[in-house]
Every structure is written in structure tokens, then in C-alpha cells.
Amino acid sequence: MLTQEKQQRNWKPIIKEFEAVLGKNGVVQRREELITYECDGLTSYRQRPGVVVLPRTTEQVAQLVKICDRNSIPFIARGSGTGLSGGALPIEDSVLIVTSLMRQILSVDLENQRVIVQPGVINNWVTQTVSGAGFYYAPDPSSQIICSIGGNVAENSGGVHCLKYGVTTNHVLGLKIVTPDGSIVDIGGQIPEMPGYDLTGIFVGSEGTLGIATEITLRILKSAESICVLLADFTTVEAAAESVSDIISAGIIPGGMEMMDNISINAVEDVVATNCYPRDATAILLVEIDGLEVEVAANKQRVAEICLKNGARNITSASDLETRLKLWKGRKAAFAAAGHLSPDYYVQDGVIPRTQLPEVLQEIERLSQKFGYQIANVFHAGDGNLHPLILFDNSVEGALEKVEELGGEILKLCVKVGGSISGEHGIGADKKCYMPDMFSEIDLETMQWVRQVFNPQGLANPGKIFPTPRTCGEAASASKQQFEGVELF
Amino acid sequence: MLTQEKQQRNWKPIIKEFEAVLGKNGVVQRREELITYECDGLTSYRQRPGVVVLPRTTEQVAQLVKICDRNSIPFIARGSGTGLSGGALPIEDSVLIVTSLMRQILSVDLENQRVIVQPGVINNWVTQTVSGAGFYYAPDPSSQIICSIGGNVAENSGGVHCLKYGVTTNHVLGLKIVTPDGSIVDIGGQIPEMPGYDLTGIFVGSEGTLGIATEITLRILKSAESICVLLADFTTVEAAAESVSDIISAGIIPGGMEMMDNISINAVEDVVATNCYPRDATAILLVEIDGLEVEVAANKQRVAEICLKNGARNITSASDLETRLKLWKGRKAAFAAAGHLSPDYYVQDGVIPRTQLPEVLQEIERLSQKFGYQIANVFHAGDGNLHPLILFDNSVEGALEKVEELGGEILKLCVKVGGSISGEHGIGADKKCYMPDMFSEIDLETMQWVRQVFNPQGLANPGKIFPTPRTCGEAASASKQQFEGVELF
Numbered sequence: 009m010l011t012q013e014k015q016q017r018n019w020k021p022i023i024k025e026f027e028a029v030l031g032k033n034g035v036v037q038r039r040e041e042l043i044t045y046e047c048d049g050l051t052s053y054r055q056r057p058g059v060v061v062l063p064r065t066t067e068q069v070a071q072l073v074k075i076c077d078r079n080s081i082p083f084i085a086r087g088s089g090t091g092l093s094g095g096a097l098p099i100e101d102s103v104l105i106v107t108s109l110m111r112q113i114l115s116v117d118l119e120n121q122r123v124i125v126q127p128g129v130i131n132n133w134v135t136q137t138v139s140g141a142g143f144y145y146a147p148d149p150s151s152q153i154i155c156s157i158g159g160n161v162a163e164n165s166g167g168v169h170c171l172k173y174g175v176t177t178n179h180v181l182g183l184k185i186v187t188p189d190g191s192i193v194d195i196g197g198q199i200p201e202m203p204g205y206d207l208t209g210i211f212v213g214s215e216g217t218l219g220i221a222t223e224i225t226l227r228i229l230k231s232a233e234s235i236c237v238l239l240a241d242f243t244t245v246e247a248a249a250e251s252v253s254d255i256i257s258a259g260i261i262p263g264g265m266e267m268m269d270n271i272s273i274n275a276v277e278d279v280v281a282t283n284c285y286p287r288d289a290t291a292i293l294l295v296e297i298d299g300l301e302v303e304v305a306a307n308k309q310r311v312a313e314i315c316l317k318n319g320a321r322n323i324t325s326a327s328d329l330e331t332r333l334k335l336w337k338g339r340k341a342a343f344a345a346a347g348h349l350s351p352d353y354y355v356q357d358g359v360i361p362r363t364q365l366p367e368v369l370q371e372i373e374r375l376s377q378k379f380g381y382q383i384a385n386v387f388h389a390g391d392g393n394l395h396p397l398i399l400f401d402n403s404v405e406g407a408l409e410k411v412e413e414l415g416g417e418i419l420k421l422c423v424k425v426g427g428s429i430s431g432e433h434g435i436g437a438d439k440k441c442y443m444p445d446m447f448s449e450i451d452l453e454t455m456q457w458v459r460q461v462f463n464p465q466g467l468a469n470p471g472k473i474f475p476t477p478r479t480c481g482e483a484a485s486a487s488k489q490q491f492e493g494v495e496l497f
Numbered sequence: 498m499l500t501q502e503k504q505q506r507n508w509k510p511i512i513k514e515f516e517a518v519l520g521k522n523g524v525v526q527r528r529e530e531l532i533t534y535e536c537d538g539l540t541s542y543r544q545r546p547g548v549v550v551l552p553r554t555t556e557q558v559a560q561l562v563k564i565c566d567r568n569s570i571p572f573i574a575r576g577s578g579t580g581l582s583g584g585a586l587p588i589e590d591s592v593l594i595v596t597s598l599m600r601q602i603l604s605v606d607l608e609n610q611r612v613i614v615q616p617g618v619i620n621n622w623v624t625q626t627v628s629g630a631g632f633y634y635a636p637d638p639s640s641q642i643i644c645s646i647g648g649n650v651a652e653n654s655g656g657v658h659c660l661k662y663g664v665t666t667n668h669v670l671g672l673k674i675v676t677p678d679g680s681i682v683d684i685g686g687q688i689p690e691m692p693g694y695d696l697t698g699i700f701v702g703s704e705g706t707l708g709i710a711t712e713i714t715l716r717i718l719k720s721a722e723s724i725c726v727l728l729a730d731f732t733t734v735e736a737a738a739e740s741v742s743d744i745i746s747a748g749i750i751p752g753g754m755e756m757m758d759n760i761s762i763n764a765v766e767d768v769v770a771t772n773c774y775p776r777d778a779t780a781i782l783l784v785e786i787d788g789l790e791v792e793v794a795a796n797k798q799r800v801a802e803i804c805l806k807n808g809a810r811n812i813t814s815a816s817d818l819e820t821r822l823k824l825w826k827g828r829k830a831a832f833a834a835a836g837h838l839s840p841d842y843y844v845q846d847g848v849i850p851r852t853q854l855p856e857v858l859q860e861i862e863r864l865s866q867k868f869g870y871q872i873a874n875v876f877h878a879g880d881g882n883l884h885p886l887i888l889f890d891n892s893v894e895g896a897l898e899k900v901e902e903l904g905g906e907i908l909k910l911c912v913k914v915g916g917s918i919s920g921e922h923g924i925g926a927d928k929k930c931y932m933p934d935m936f937s938e939i940d941l942e943t944m945q946w947v948r949q950v951f952n953p954q955g956l957a958n959p960g961k962i963f964p965t966p967r968t969c970g971e972a973a974s975a976s977k978q979q980f981e982g983v984e985l986f
Contacts, residue, residue: 203919209698230748259719303792359690430692461950
């Protein structure tokens with residue numbers, strides 16, 4: 009392949025402008041310091057940004073974006089960098105606007121159940137702030153002790169409790185944003201019933217392509233009077249899946265309903281030793297029920313009956329906080345534990361209709377054998393949101409390519425049964441090539457009308473979400489060619 | 498005022514094109530037949546359209562819109578015409594695309610809890626279709642026996658049960674739309690977790706300015722095991738309002754929580770004679786609780802205790818369907834009953850933070866006395882969505898202007914206390930002048946970017962939602978000048 013020597017941007021005058029806004033400490037430009045920022049949670053793609061800036065206020069973000077706009081420099085917002093689809097992946101010669109110094113909780117209004125935060129605030133700080141008064145913030149990604157609210161907004165993050173309470177978009181009332189031309193705009197508001205177009209809805213999940221959120225008004229919920237976690241273990245995946253369907257059909261909406269397979273069970277027992285998960289179970293279900301005490305007691309009974317009817321061997325339950333946390337501990341550590349099973353793993357994120365669970369898991373097992381990679385399954389069973397973890401060794405030549413191809417096959421399977429290529433991790437750089445599997449050309453074009461009008465220069469997070477060129481190939485390897493200047497590790 | 502004789506459009510060749518798509522029966526052009534279509538539920542503005550067309554399929558809608566686009570003719574979509582903000586008000590020489598022949602329920606998928614309908618389908622047909630199997634469609638505007646799902650989508654309609662279950666946007670999974678250039682585009686999908694921009698969210702509530710929905714995928718919910726309605730009567734508005742706050746603060750989310758004042762109570766007793774509403778009460782609360790039987794029993798107890806603590810004189814409750822319907826009957830008939838109190842009434846729709854209820858109701862009473870018009874208050878107390886009904890006689894010269902001014906004062910009051918100028922009836926033609934009270938110029942401009950890109954010729958429902966000219970006056974009367982060619986009745 010021919011590579012052309014590309015003219016590097018002259019950063020000096022730009023950096024001077026940035027320093028005038030932020031001071032010297034707010035600008036990171038040394039090559040060795042920039043390494044930290046060359047990828048997010050999707051570590052297989054890496055690209056060093058030209059410069060990193062660390063604003064503290066909306067006004068500063070607006071000024072930085074104006075500098076980029078004036079000089080036609082692409083910019084990418086980044087929170088904690090835990091995203092799993094490469095949404096915060098820099099491109100060559102770009103500015104990375106990092107929100108990790110924007111960590112103020114600006115207002116807490118318990119009476120009206122809302123909290124206003126800066127984008128760098130960590131997800132579970134919100135709950136910590138209001139839990140004493142009996143409130144919590146519902147969306148809870150596995151990374152909640154480190155991921156930022158700004159990143160959650162960009163990726164419309166989900167979590168274990170989104171089955172009952174919805175994903176991030178259901179919990180954002182309003183936003184102050186900096187648009188790609190550096191204007192400061194308020195969208196949505198402090199109450200849900202805002203007239204006019206729902207710009208908040210379109211901004212949440214837009215992965216930084218429509219601007220940067222600098223103040224976020226979140227809805228907080230009243231903590232439930234009572235919570236109970238049930239753990240049911242099964243000898244077949246079908247029995248566990250059937251139980252999930254039956255629980256929902258019975259009109260019960262658990263706070264969370266998670267499934268783990270035998271590989272995952274053993275992985276977490278090896279690493280965090282909950283001593284709660286039976287190592288010989290083919291699958292376990294974790295069902296959290298919340299509400300009034302009487303309601304929880306009644307639903308606990310019904311869930312247990314449904315699981316037993318479907319062949320559960322044992323059911324453990326816990327209502328006290330300590331045991332509940334112990335039961336959840338394994339599930340929360342599942343991704344980390346997978347790291348102990350093999351040198352590397354690749355998390356996929358797809359959605360299927362709940363009713364297709366047994367067939368899809370069988371097909372994933374078939375793909376696992378065909379490609380020769382073990383797959384651990386850990387997922388939000390209640391809403392059909394799968395997280396297959398493909399285990400592999402990245403030091404083996406060509407392994408990543410094969411694993412990506414396998415991941416792609418799983419996504420296509422999700423689409424084939426009427427599901428989606430992303431449940432809660434976004435499209436980012438990683439999955440844009442699969443968008444044509446879900447949307448026709450005209451559907452994708454219509455979405456891009458919105459991008460075009462917010463982001464006419466194309467400077468805000470270029471190369472994410474939408475496939476370019478539109479005819480990008482079937483194989484995952486084809487998608488790599490789209491990342492100009494992105495090295496594949 | 499000088500009026501210029503305007504050149505009328507030559508409809509003949511256009512009508513020929515429409516007839517080629519729909520046949521002669523699908524086109525309404527006789528002056529006397531067009532009278533039906535000259536206003537929607539906001540009867541104070543009237544304008545006869547140039548021609549009315551009645552398509553049956555998506556393809557036909559697309560062809561009609563293409564004809565309009567090619568000939569630069571403004572077009573307005575209309576469902577059942579029950580909207581209260583003039584969203585379906587024609588403009589002069591426009592085409593009204595009426596969806597009342599698009600009344601097919603296209604698919605019912607109980608397992609995945611979704612129904613696909615054409616836009617002309619009546620709201621409560623959806624529930625009727627699935628109720629036998631134990632499901633229902635949650636959004637329930639007062640007009641649900643006549644209003645169309647297409648209209649509900651356009652106005653993002655609410656209803657009594659939206660406190661717990663959310664407004665229309667929370668129940669639309671996907672849409673097939675015809676964009677203003679006549680393209681057919683699918684947005685959203687059959688599952689909630691669709692990647693890319695949330696175009697469904699922005700389309701719902703866009704009042705026909707971004708295109709016409711021709712197929713709508715709705716989420717249906719499992720019917721609750723048990724439902725109970727409580728009626729509590731109070732001698733002061735403050736006590737009723739305090740009870741609303743305390744119920745929500747206790748973490749109870751009723752299916753619905755409605756308040757009616759003394760005028761409304763007597764109006765409905767005069768007309769529908771429920772014999773349940775005490776005529777001497779200053780205010781009543783209707784609280785519907787749904788869920789598991791044990792949960793309903795426990796919450797019923799708690800709600801009753803809270804109301805009694807706040808000074809309720811009596812509490813009646815009903816769990817059987819017949820008595821529940823009887824308790825609701827008066828609330829559902831409240832608007833109609835207001836029509837018996839005076840020759841005309843003007844419904845306002847505003848939102849305030851729940852905590853401001855007593856103060857705002859006092860101020861509305863003050864405005865009522867200042868302007869000299871009686872105001873009946875009926876509203877969704879749980880979410881602070883007010884519906885003051887201003888009683889007046891339209892045959893009195895200048896009365897409507899004064900009433901509109903009074904309505905405007907109420908909206909400004911809502912904004913002043915941190916609320917909104919619209920809860921569930923949309924902005925339409927009626928309220929666009931108040932948009933600058935809620936949004937800055939740049940916020941409004943940003944919303945209009947989206948309109949611009951979907952609707953560059955401005956043909957899809959022109960003159961709705963956004964104020965033009967931007968500097969439109971303070972007084973309601975000023976807003977009238979914006980409706981070129983609209984007669985004010």
C-alpha cells in the first residue's frame with residue numbers, strides 16, 4: 009500500500025490560542041502525555057490526537073470550539089474514556105476536548121427531583137449525592153464508578169436497571185450544549201413538558217456529532233421501599249430464557265433481570281469468589297424486584313414459582329443490602345473476570361427480541377465453534393440486550409480480524425431476528441459499517457440531514473456513527489480502511 | 498386596513514393530478530364541503546383550505562406530497578381535527594391531507610407488545626383491539642374516543658394516565674413517514690434500542706412540520722392486575738395541592754391524579770350527574786392506583802392517610818370497573834360540561850412545578866377577577882399540567898380578544914414559576930407567540946435548523962410552532978396579525 013507523507017498541522021499558533029483560554033495547564037501537547045488519550049474503552053483502535061484541552065466551564069468549551077471552527081480543526085469530546093464503541097477515538101491532527109475537569113454538581117433540587125451536573129461528573133456520584141435523602145439516579149452502566157455523565161449522554165448508556173427505568177435518554181430533562189460553531193444553546197429544560205422539537209432526545213445518543221453537552225439536567229428517582237434479589241440456577245439455557253419470557257408475560261417488570269452462562273459463572277467465581285454462583289449451572293438468572301414491601305414479597309413469590317416451573321434447581325434470595333451486593337458482585341465483575349480467562353476479550357453489544365433468546369444463544373454457540381473462539385455470555389436478559397464476550401489472544405497474528413468478523417456475524421444475527429446492532433454502547437467508530445444492515449440508504453441520509461445542519465463543517469467527531477463510503481464492505485476488515493490515519497493494534 | 502385582491506391559485510390542473518392518484522372520490526373541492534375542514538378543535542381561528550385530499554396508503558400520501566412539492570403548494574395534515582392549538586389549521590390556498598380513510602390496524606404482535614397502525618386509527622381502538630388479551634395503550638387524551646393516533650403523534654398528546662406512563666413519545670417505537678419532498682422514510686423501528694439519531698423522538702410532537710406519519714408502531718402495556726380509584730374532597734385548594742405533593746414525595750406514582758375545582762364539580766354534576774362529586778367541596782382529587790392487588794391495597798391506604806392528614810373531609814374508593822368508570826365520568830366530561838356553563842369556553846394548557854400549585858391557583862383566581870371572566874380549573878395535578886377553562890360569550894364584541902389575553906397571562910405565569918406554555922396540546926397556531934417567553938432566540942433558531950433541513954421549501958404546515966416575525970408582540974392580539982389570510986371568528 010502506498011502511503012503519502014502528509015503535511016502535519018502547525019499547532020503552535022493554535023496552542024497559543026488554547027492557552028489564552030485555559031492557561032498553560034489546560035493544554036496537553038507533549039507526545040508522551042498524549043498517549044493516554046489515543047483510545048477509549050475500545051482499545052483495538054488507536055490514534056493520537058494533535059492536542060488535548062481541559063476546559064472547566066461552558067464558556068471555555070465555547071471558546072475552544074470557536075477556535076477549532078475558525079481553523080477548520082476536527083474536535084472530539086471525551087469524558088472518562090470508558091466507551092466501548094470508539095466514540096471518543098481521536099482522528100489524526102484533531103483536538104480532544106476532555107471534560108475531566110468539569111466535575112461540579114451545579115444544583116440539587118430534591119423537591120422537583122432534578123440535579124444539574126457538569127459533563128465530567130462520574131455516574132455514581134449523582135446517586136451518592138442524593139441517596140441520603142432517599143433518591144437515586146437510575147441508569148447504571150457496569151462502568152458507573154468511573155464513567156462520566158457526559159459520556160453517558162453521548163452514548164445513551166444503559167445498565168442493569170434500564171429494563172424497568174429506561175436508558176439515559178429517559179432521565180435527561182435538558183442540556184446546555186455548545187454547538188459545532190461554538191454557540192451556547194439550551195435545549196429541553198427543567199421539566200419534562202417542553203414545547204417545540206425534542207432536541208434533547210436527538211442530542212442524547214448522538215455521540216458528540218452534534219456538539220458538546222456542558223450542563224446536564226438529570227431526573228432523579230425516589231429509592232424503592234424494598235428491594236429483593238433472586239438468583240435462580242438452571243441446567244439448560246432454554247429453561248432460563250423461558251423463565252425470562254414468562255416473568256415479563258406475567259406483567260412483572262423487574263428492576264433488573266440478568267443472565268450469565270457457565271463460562272461467565274466460573275470466570276467470576278475464579279476471580280471474585282462470591283461463593284453464590286453454582287459452578288455447575290448452565291445458566292443463572294439474577295432478578296431484582298423493587299417496590300413496596302408487600303409488592304416485592306408478592307412478586308418474589310411469583311418469580312420463584314415461574315423459575316421453578318421452568319426447571320430451576322435452586323433459588324436463593326436476599327433482601328438485605330450486604331447479601332444483595334454479594335449476589336450482584338459477580339455480575340458486575342463479569343467483564344473484568346473475562347480478562348482472566350484469556351489475554352484479551354472483545355465485548356459485543358446487540359439486541360434481540362426476548363422471545364428469540366434460546367435460538368440466538370444456540371447460533372452464537374455454533375459461531376463460537378466455527379470460528380474457534382470461546383464466547384462467554386453475560387447479558388441484560390429482560391430487554392434482550394446481549395453482551396457476548398469473545399475470548400482471544402491479540403498477540404496471535406490475525407486473531408483480532410477473525411474476532412471482529414465473528415462479532416460482526418453476531419450483530420448480523422441480531423438484525424436478522426428483528427433486533428439491533430447496539431443496545432447501550434453506541435455505534436462510534438466500531439459499528440458504523442453495520443448501520444446499512446439496519447437502515448436503508450434513505451433512512452441513513454435522513455439522519456444525516458440533522459448532522460449536516462448542526463455540524464456543517466463536519467468538525468464535531470468526524471467518522472463516527474455513519475458509514476463512509478456508504479458501500480463499505482461486508483467484512484469487518486473493510487471497515488478499517490475508513491479510518492484514515494488510524495492504526496489498528 | 499388595506500386589503501389587496503390576491504390572485505387565487507388555479508386549482509384545476511392540480512386537482513386533476515390529485516384525482517389521478519386518488520380517484521374523484523378522494524378529492525374534496527366544493528366550497529360547502531370544505532367548510533368542515535376550516536378549523537380543528539381551536540374554533541376561534543378559521544381558514545378554508547383550497548382543496549382536501551383523502552389518501553388511503555403511504556404511497557398515495559407520498560404522491561400527493563410530491564405534487565405539492567413540485568407546485569410549491571403548502572400542505573397540512575389533519576387527523577380527526579380535535580387538536581386544541583390549531584395545529585391542523587389550514588392556510589389560504591393550501592392542501593389539507595386528511596387521514597380519516599387511513600384507519601387500518603396493520604399488525605398486532607402481542608408477544609413483543611407492539612401494534613402497527615395507520616394514522617387515522619382512533620386512539621381507543623388500539624386498546625379495544627388488545628384488551629381481550631390483557632393489554633392496553635397508555636396515552637389517553639380526553640378526546641380518545643374520537644382523536645386519531647396520527648394527531649396524537651403530531652401533538653405528542655398526553656392524558657390522565659401519563660403521570661405514571663408518559664406521553665405519546667414514550668409509546669411510539671417507530672414511524673414510516675413521508676418527508677416534505679415526498680420521500681418515504683422509516684425512522685425508529687420495532688424495538689426501543691435503535692442506533693443512530695432518535696428521529697422518532699424529534700418527529701413526535703413536531704405538529705406536521707417535518708412530514709406526515711403514515712404507519713405508526715406503538716408500544717402496548719400489560720393491563721394491571723388491580724386498579725382502584727379514590728375520590729377525596731377538600732374544603733381548600735391548598736389542602737388538595739398539599740396532598741398531591743405529599744403523595745409524590747412518599748414515592749407513590751399513581752396511574753393518574755386529577756384535581757377539579759368547585760366550578761367544575763358543579764358543572765359536571767349539572768350535566769352528567771355522577772352523584773359522586775360533593776357540590777360543596779372546594780376541590781376534589783381523583784387518584785387512580787394500579788398494580789398488584791397487594792400493592793394497590795397498600796398504596797390505597799397510604800394515599801387515604803395522606804389526604805386525611807391534609808384535611809380531606811371524605812374519601813370514597815372503588816375497585817370494581819363500574820364504580821371506577823362512574824368516578825371518572827365527571828372528569829372525562831369536564832370540558833363538555835363547561836360548555837353548559839357559558840356559551841363559549843377557552844381551554845388553556847400550561848405546566849407548573851407541582852410545588853407551586855397553591856400559589857398559581859391563587860394567581861389564576863386573581864386574574865379571573867381582574868379580567869372579569871370565570872375560570873373553571875380541571876387538571877392533571879400529579880404532573881402540574883393545568884387546564885384552566887375560561888368561560889365567556891363569543892357573541893360579545895371583543896370578548897375573545899380579552900379571553901386570549903387572559904389565557905396569555907396564565908401562560909406567562911406558568912413560565913415565570915419555572916413551567917411550560919404547553920403540557921399536551923401542542924403549540925400549533927395558537928401559542929407560537931409565547932415561544933420566546935420560554936426560549937432564547939438562539940434556542941429557537943437551533944430548533945428551526947431541523948425544520949429547515951426537513952422542510953426547506955417550508956410547505957409542510959407553515960406558520961405553526963415558531964413565531965414569525967420573531968418580535969411578535971406581547972399581547973395575544975398581535976399574534977393574529979401573523980396569520981395571513983386567517984379570519985378571526
